[in-house]
Amino acid sequence: MALTSASSGAAEQLQPQQPWMNPALDADSRTRLLLEAMTRDEKLALVFGYYSSDASWKKFKKPAEGLEQSAGYVGGISRLGIPALMETDAGTGVASQPGENARLRTALPSNLAVAASWDPDLAYAGGRMIGNEARMSGFNVLLAGGINLLREPRNGRNFEYGGEDPLLAANIVGAQIRGIQSNHIISTIKHFALNDQETNRTTLSVHIDDRSARMSDLLAFELAIAQSAPGAVMCAYNRINGNYSCENPWLLDEVLKRDWGYRGFVMSDWGATHSTIPAANAGLDQQSGFPFDASPYFADALKEAVEDGYVTTARLDDMTTRILRAMLVNGLFDDPTKAGDIDFEAHAGVSRAAAEGAMVLLKNDRHLLPLGQGVRSILIVGSHADAGVLSGGGSSQVYPVGGVALLQPHVKGGPRVYFRSSPMQALAARTQARITYDPGTDIKAAVKLARHSDVVIVFAHQWTAEGIDSTMRLDEEQDALIAALAGVNAKTAVVLETGGPLLMPWVDKVAAILEAWYPGSSGGEAIARVLTGEVNPAGRLPVTFPRSLEQLPRPHLDGFPEQRNARFTVDYTIEGAAVGYKWFDRRRFEPMFAFGHGLSYSRFELSNLSADVDDKGLSARFAVRNTGDRAGGYVAQVYVSPVGGAAALAWEAPKRLCGFRKVSLQPGASADVRLSIEPRILAVYDEAQKIWIIESGDYDVSLSTDSRNTVTHTTVHISRQIIPGRVTGTE
Ligand code: BGC
Numbered sequence: 001m002a003l004t005s006a007s008s009g010a011a012e013q014l015q016p017q018q019p020w021m022n023p024a025l026d027a028d029s030r031t032r033l034l035l036e037a038m039t040r041d042e043k044l045a046l047v048f049g050y051y052s053s054d055a056s057w058k059k060f061k062k063p064a065e066g067l068e069q070s071a072g073y074v075g076g077i078s079r080l081g082i083p084a085l086m087e088t089d090a091g092t093g094v095a096s097q098p099g100e101n102a103r104l105r106t107a108l109p110s111n112l113a114v115a116a117s118w119d120p121d122l123a124y125a126g127g128r129m130i131g132n133e134a135r136m137s138g139f140n141v142l143l144a145g146g147i148n149l150l151r152e153p154r155n156g157r158n159f160e161y162g163g164e165d166p167l168l169a170a171n172i173v174g175a176q177i178r179g180i181q182s183n184h185i186i187s188t189i190k191h192f193a194l195n196d197q198e199t200n201r202t203t204l205s206v207h208i209d210d211r212s213a214r215m216s217d218l219l220a221f222e223l224a225i226a227q228s229a230p231g232a233v234m235c236a237y238n239r240i241n242g243n244y245s246c247e248n249p250w251l252l253d254e255v256l257k258r259d260w261g262y263r264g265f266v267m268s269d270w271g272a273t274h275s276t277i278p279a280a281n282a283g284l285d286q287q288s289g290f291p292f293d294a295s296p297y298f299a300d301a302l303k304e305a306v307e308d309g310y311v312t313t314a315r316l317d318d319m320t321t322r323i324l325r326a327m328l329v330n331g332l333f334d335d336p337t338k339a340g341d342i343d344f345e346a347h348a349g350v351s352r353a354a355a356e357g358a359m360v361l362l363k364n365d366r367h368l369l370p371l372g373q374g375v376r377s378i379l380i381v382g383s384h385a386d387a388g389v390l391s392g393g394g395s396s397q398v399y400p401v402g403g404v405a406l407l408q409p410h411v412k413g414g415p416r417v418y419f420r421s422s423p424m425q426a427l428a429a430r431t432q433a434r435i436t437y438d439p440g441t442d443i444k445a446a447v448k449l450a451r452h453s454d455v456v457i458v459f460a461h462q463w464t465a466e467g468i469d470s471t472m473r474l475d476e477e478q479d480a481l482i483a484a485l486a487g488v489n490a491k492t493a494v495v496l497e498t499g500g501p502l503l504m505p506w507v508d509k510v511a512a513i514l515e516a517w518y519p520g521s522s523g524g525e526a527i528a529r530v531l532t533g534e535v536n537p538a539g540r541l542p543v544t545f546p547r548s549l550e551q552l553p554r555p556h557l558d559g560f561p562e563q564r565n566a567r568f569t570v571d572y573t574i575e576g577a578a579v580g581y582k583w584f585d586r587r588r589f590e591p592m593f594a595f596g597h598g599l600s601y602s603r604f605e606l607s608n609l610s611a612d613v614d615d616k617g618l619s620a621r622f623a624v625r626n627t628g629d630r631a632g633g634y635v636a637q638v639y640v641s642p643v644g645g646a647a648a649l650a651w652e653a654p655k656r657l658c659g660f661r662k663v664s665l666q667p668g669a670s671a672d673v674r675l676s677i678e679p680r681i682l683a684v685y686d687e688a689q690k691i692w693i694i695e696s697g698d699y700d701v702s703l704s705t706d707s708r709n710t711v712t713h714t715t716v717h718i719s720r721q722i723i724p725g726r727v728t729g730t731e
Contacts, residue, residue, distance in 0.1 A: 020333075021081055027328040031321050034080060040306070040313075042077050043320040048298045049074040049085070049288040051270065053097040058291040067138055069097040071270070071395065072289055082324070083332055085186075087141040087288075090396030091160055091176070092520065093130045094137050098415075102399035105133050106347040106521055107419060109355045110159035110392055111146055111176075112500060113517035115168060115542035116598075117357035118635040119662045120175035127179025127187075129350040135183045136340045140332050142180050145189035145230055146396075147173040149217040150500065150543050151196040151572070151579050154472050154557050156413070156464045158500035159392040159518055163542025164580030164595065165657050166216060167681055170223030172542075177228035184331030186231030189224060191269055193217055193251060194572070195236035199469045199559040202271065203567045205239035210687040212576035213240075214255070214725075215652060219680065222260055231264045231326035235284060237272045246272045252283025259690065261727030265322035268293075270395075276301040280311045285319040344401050348522045355519040355526035357633070360539040361599040362513040368455070368491055369512050370533025370601055375433045375454045380424045381485065382440030382478070383459035383497060388418035389516075389523035390497040394466025400521035413465035419521045423459070423495070426528030443477065443484050450485045456492040457531070458482050458510075464499030469557055472503045472549065479505055486510045495527060501545040507592060515539070533601055538633030538662065540598035540706065544580045547592045553583055581707040582653030596637050596657070596706030602628030602667070606636060611701040611716045618677040618718060622703050624663050625670035635662045637704045638675055640682060643715060645697035650684040655700075657707070658682065679723050692723035 015021065020033040035043075052066030052073040065084060066073030072087030089095035091111045096102035108114065108126045117123070127144070134142045146160035147169050155161075162169030173189070180187040194206045194217050214222075225233070233256060235246040245251060246268045256262045270289035273279055276297040279287075287298035295301070305311040327333060361369065371378070383390065388405025391397065393413050403420040428435050436453065438446045450456045460478050464470050473479070486492040486509040493512035496502060497519070507513070514537065516527050529535040549555045553575040559566055575583045581595035609622040620638050641655040642648040659675035682699070683692035702713035 018081055023334045027325050030328050031325040034082070034324055035317060035321055037080060038320065040316070042080070043316055044303050045075055045077065046082070046323050047286045047302065047319050048296065049087070049267070049286055049290065051289045051292060052087070053099065055291060060291045068101055069099040070139070071097065071143055072141070074286070081333065083140065083327070083336055085141050086139045086337070087143055088134055088137070088139040089143045091144040091146045092396060093398040094133045094139065095396050095398050103137060104399050104401040105137070106130070106344060106351050107391060107398035107400050108351050109358050109520040109523060110499065110518040111161055111173070112159050112163060112542060113358035113519065114176070114354055115163040115172045116360055116517065116539040117354065117662070118168065118540050118542070118660055119357050120171050122354050122357045123172045123175040124179040125350055126354045127176035128182050129347050131180035131183035131185055131187070133342050133347065135185050135337045136342045138337055138339045139185065140337050141186045141188070141232070143190065143234065144180055144187050145173055145177045145224070146191070147189055147220050147224055148191055148195050149220050149579055151217065152557070153501040153543065153546065153552065154469045155196055156198040156468045156470055156499070157394065157466050159464055160396055162220070164544065165542065166220040166223065167657050167678060168542055168660065169220040170227065174224040174227040177224065177230045181228070181231070181330055184335040185337065186326055186330050186332065188232045188234045188267065189221060189230040190234035191236035192233050192245060192256070193221060193236060194240055195238045195245070197469055197557065197570070198467050199557060199562045200566050200568070202237045203565055204559060205242050205567070205569050206572055207241060207569045208572040209576070211685045212572070212652070214685045215577035216579050218255060223678065223680070225260060225262060229264070231330050233262065233264060233266050234269050235266055235272060237269055244272070244274050246284050247275050247279040247282045249282040257283055259726045263322065264326045265319070273297050277305050277310045280305065280315060280319070285322050351520045352522035352526050355523050356529060356535045358517060358519070358539045359526065359530050359537045360515040360541055360597070361537040362515055362593050362597065363507070363510070364599050365511040368493055369514070369531060371431065371433070371455060371531055375431070377434045377436070377453045378427070378431070379436050379438060379449050379453035379456045380427070381438045381446050381456065381458045382481065383461040384418050385422065385459040386424045386437040387422050388420045389423065389519050389527070390461050390463060391417050391419055391518050392464055392499050393417070396466070402521050413468045416463050419523065421522055421524035423524040423527040426525040427531060430528055430532045430534065440481050443481050446481065447484050447488055450489045450492070453489065454491065456485050456489045457495060458485055458492065459495045459497065462498040462502055469560060470499065472501060474502065482506045483509055501543055503546070503548065504592065533630070536601045536630050536632035537598065538600060538635065540596050540635045541593055542595070544584055544591045544595045545593040547590065551584065551589045551591070577652035582656070585655060585707070586653045594706045594708040596704065598635070600632050600634065602626055602630040602632040604628070604634040606703050606711045609701070609703045609712045609714050611714050613716055613718055616676065617679050618682065618716065619674060620659060620677065620701055621672070621674045623670055623672050624665065626665035626667055629667050631664070631666045633662055633664045635660055636673060637706065639702050639704055639707065640677070641700045641702070642695070643698040643700050645695060647684070647695035647697050647699070650695060656681055679721070682718065683723055685725065690725040692725055694718060694721040694723070696720035
């Protein structure tokens with residue numbers, strides 16, 4: 001084969017004996033050539049990963065070549081030019097494992113916040129930014145792409161995920177992954193699958209049927225993978241129908257690799273591998289994070305299993321092929337990472353824009369917000385708002401470049417970290433009003449101040465973290481504090497910093513509520529800009545806020561409070577695919593705040609809805625006009641419901657979100673929108689035939705402000721249609 005060397009990079013040192021280094025060849029050919037040159041031991045080396053931090057409890061020292069205080073390391077093979085995999089968490093930025101030398105990086109708002117923006121472009125920009133920081137920090141794998149469907153509002157990791165709707169989550173998380181991988185590094189998508197609560201996450205078993213799983217949690221993964229081709233899928237801790245995710249042939253082999261035709265590799269979560277032969281044969285391609293698992297299953301034991309034929313050589317080749325191909329496709333060979341300068345100033349702007357796009361104005365009686373010119377005194381209460389903003393805890397913890405305002409090390413699941421971006425200081429820089437701060441620890445003292453202030457802004461925090469679930473209640477007397485302040489000052493606004501939905505016993509007492517989520521390392525400024533009206537809030541809830549726990553499919557969270565190693569079943573057949581608003585609609589429950597809800601400082605009008613079916617499927621057209629006097633963003637939402645017939649019987653719930661678009665409009669301006677509807681969202685999965693069926697019948701297409709409020713609707717007839725459930729060529 002004649003090798004012509006390209007002009008730069010790896011190709012310049014092209015060795016004739018290393019034809020796979022030629023970027024002009026396609027990834028499949030390069031992978032094949034590489035595989036032919038590898039010994040069995042070299043292949044085995046690639047399927048076994050290490051933790052890249054010291055683990056004193058296991059007397060483990062990080063591999064010398066791995067990057068300090070990071071999540072993972074898989075050795076490269078220099079003889080063949082195969083780079084090592086340098087792995088770091090996670091979805092909001094470059095995280096650091098606990099220790100003295102955390103790297104300081106830009107933190108985006110939580111993933112749930114980004115989902116609340118309903119803006120894939122913003123998600124892409126955020127992904128691109130954190131991917132750049134990963135690359136500049138020497139990492140070529142970002143363990144991002146959290147997309148577990150928000151089935152359990154008390155899940156401590158909801159802040160790492162994309163909300164309760166598969167279409168919204170897939171479009172947001174898919175865009176993030178594309179942004180990350182645009183830096184020539186690999187992004188994961190995780191945690192595959194149905195890892196929706198933290199309580200006993202490594203021992204519980206989720207009980208669900210094939211069809212419901214594919215129409216809910218798996219659909220989010222399927223659509224996101226289709227649009228972003230993440231290099232790796234991280235399998236989860238939990239069991240599904242009795243079988244661990246990382247050794248589950250139905251999940252890994254049948255659904256992911258055969259039905260969806262996924263060609264990347266499956267890596268285990270840290271401590272989620274439980275065997276050698278079952279795991280390898282079920283579809284796990286790489287064991288991660290040794291020594292988190294009980295045993296180095298994919299080291300010597302795998303070698304023995306291959307030698308004995310319990311795992312075939314073909315399967316080991318498949319594992320290796322998947323890893324190498326993902327590396328080649330994503331540019332890890334051709335554009336190796338090298339540490340470089342990060343433009344932190346520009347990245348702060350990206351993070352702030354994401355936070356501003358994500359804030360949801362839940363309530364705004366008598367137009368308390370934005371704060372008017374006439375406000376002379378503002379009392380700010382609680383949650384260290386004088387110093388910073390809260391972040392979610394666990395392996396995804398980013399240590400922010402702007403500095404830590406407060407770090408509480410000894411909380412369960414901690415440390416609990418506040419980023420140094422003070423909403424109060426940012427507000428003070430933007431208003432003439434006199435600002436007073438009260439920590440909120442002494443209710444009487446705060447109430448006294450509230451009586452003499454024009455406006456009270458209470459900051460409420462719900463800290464959530466990996467490994468622990470929440471109760472959905474505010475802790476530390478915050479409910480009593482808010483009720484007391486609202487009792488003496490009618491102009492009380494609440495700013496929420498939460499990981500997910502919250503119960504609010506004081507909801508009717510306060511005038512305004514702004515959901516700011518965990519707003520990231522420029523979050524204080526973003527909050528202040530929304531409060532003053534410099535930014536018009538345009539986020540929408542990516543999750544239903546229930547009125548009470550009794551409205552949930554499982555009013556009591558199974559296993560809570562956690563007893564170590566308890567093994568039990570969580571029954572998802574109760575709601576099946578009817579997650580979130582779909583459950584609320586099916587049960588006719590009135591939520592506190594509906595999925596899709598969010599207010600603006602401006603007014604918008606929706607009109608001219610039409611729906612058409614042609615050979616490409618269903619599409620909807622409509623117009624959005626800003627009829628108010630402020631520029632702002634608006635999220636138009638299209639829901640579809642079958643009008644009787646077979647579909648109405650087969651659907652898990654009365655309606656589904658089928659499309660959405662965020663538009664940004666000057667006062668008086670309007671936009672014409674056309675949305676093509678993803679066919680799977682109109683279909684029902686038939687597990688016997690492995691097909692998706694759109695049933696023939698009439699469907700109501702509604703243009704709505706949220707999942708509960710329809711502005712206008714129309715009806716279309718759709719003929720029966722079959723969508724193959726298995727990508728061809730994967731048999
Ligand atoms: C988490 C993963 C993370 C991994 C590596 C696990 O505890 O579940 O999301 O990527 O640790 O830190």
